Amino acid sequence: MKSFKELPDDAGSNIIGQVTAQANRLSKRLASVKRTVAIMSxxxxxxxxxxxxxxxxxLTLSGCAVGIVDxxxxxxxxAKMMGVRNTTLEYASTGVKPAISSRGTKIISMDLLLSEDDAPVLWNAHTQKDAFTWRSTMEVGALREFIGDTEWGELDYLLLDLPPGSDRLPNVAELIPNLGGVVVVTIPSEVSHLIVKKSITMARDILKVPVIGIVENMAFYVCKHCGEHEPLFSAEGTPDNVFQLTTLGxxxxxxxxxxxxxxxxxxxHEHPETPASKAIIEVAHKIQDFFKT
Ligand SMILES: Nc1ncnc2c1ncn2[C@@H]1O[C@H](COP(=O)(O)OP(=O)(O)OP(=O)(O)O)[C@@H](O)[C@H]1O
Ligand SMILES: [Mg+2]
Structure with a gap:
């Protein structure tokens, strides 16, 4: 397939100009973002x-200016988890204003652009079969617009919530060359460890992106009768030597x-004293510490 630079004629669309302008907008936006962190698995x-x-x-509650790119x-x-699904996005010539959560976190998501609750994302092509060929390219384009065309303002942290698949980080790394780091989420099962290892190889060894550490989610549950920690998945959990990385929580x-x-x-915010909240807040502190060193 030819790259856009090799196309003999752009049929008047000025495609090179458009792509260059969008890339410029992206790097301008990123200049006002101090740290970018991808959450992946x-x-x-x-x-x-x-x-x-x-x-x-x-992070927002600790006084930082924070944005999330879904x-x-x-x-x-x-958008649903942050309670902003009903936000109507405002557009200006300088970009789109992100939705803002009750605590002040800024959010942009495809969910805010879909008109109906049950509407799937449909890429524009003759048939949805044709769209398949272009899906990855179009996903990168959508992400570029999310980051570049949103009026984030000055941010301390921009978090990116990645979809499943170890092939997703390259798209983000292409758009954000100075990606600050990745946080890798697993659950305590060998099935999860198997896939998570592939993502770590992609991040650390292939893309050379700093891996901040591992979060083991659903690590156990606290019995409401006796307060004991009971395993939800494998009783072995995630042994320290599985990933050879810092466990953040x-x-x-x-x-x-x-x-x-x-x-x-x-x-x-609602349940700050629960073990899960304390663990998440501790992870947030460790992320802040990571960027201080
Ligand atoms: N520690 C937890 N305790 C209870 N419920 C949890 C916990 N972590 C996640 N969940 C719930 O588990 C479900 C799956 O979580 P979530 O959607 O965040 O996973 P995901 O990794 O983003 O999934 P996907 O790969 O589809 O993007 C959600 O309903 C979420 O609220
Ligand atoms: Mg998800």
Whole structure:
């Protein structure tokens, strides 16, 4: 396939000019963002989005200016978890204003652009079969616009909630050459470890992106009768030598966290004294420490 630079004629669309202008907008926006952090796993359903939402809230509550890019274009959940699904986005000539959560976190998500609750993302092509060929390219384009065309203002942290799949980080790394680091989420099962290892190889060894550390989510649950920690998955958990990386925290399963995600209320703010909130707040502190060193 030819790159756009090799096209003999752009049929008057000035495609090179458009792409260059968009790339310029992106780097201008990123200049006002101090640190970018991608939350990834490779594995689906391990809690990436719930952790992104709560880390963002924890950082916001600690006085930082925080934004979230919901980089899951096809399965966006951040707007719901942050309670901003009903926001009507405002557009200006300088860009789109992000939705703002009750605690002040800024959010942009494909979910805010879809008109109906059950509308899937449909890429523009003759047929949805044709669109398949272009999906990855179009996803990168959508992400570029999310980051570049949003009026983020000055941010201390921009968190990116990645979709499952170890092939997603390269798209982000292409758009954000100075990606500050990645936080890798796993659950305590060998099935999860298997996939998560692939993502770590992609981040650390292939893309050379700093890996801040591992978050083990749903690490255990606290028995409401006796207070004992009971395993939810494998009793072995995630042994320290599985990934050879810093463990940032072990977050227990708490039905209240799931309920808060569903109702769009910030769990770490609503229930700050629970073991899961304390663990998430501790992870947020460790991320802050990572950037101080
Ligand atoms: N520690 C936890 N305790 C209770 N519920 C949790 C916890 N972590 C995540 N959940 C819930 O588990 C479900 C899956 O989490 P989430 O959507 O964040 O996973 P994900 O990794 O982002 O999934 P996907 O790969 O589809 O993007 C959600 O309903 C979420 O609220
Ligand atoms: Mg998710």
């Amino acid at each position: 490779g594995k689906g359903g391990v809690g990436k989005s719930a952790i992104t939402a709560n880390l963002a809230t924890a 980089a899951d274009i096809n399965g966006p959940t951040i 072990k977050i227990p399963f708490d039905p209240k966290l799931s309920h808060c995600s569903d109702s769009g209320t910030p769990y770490v």
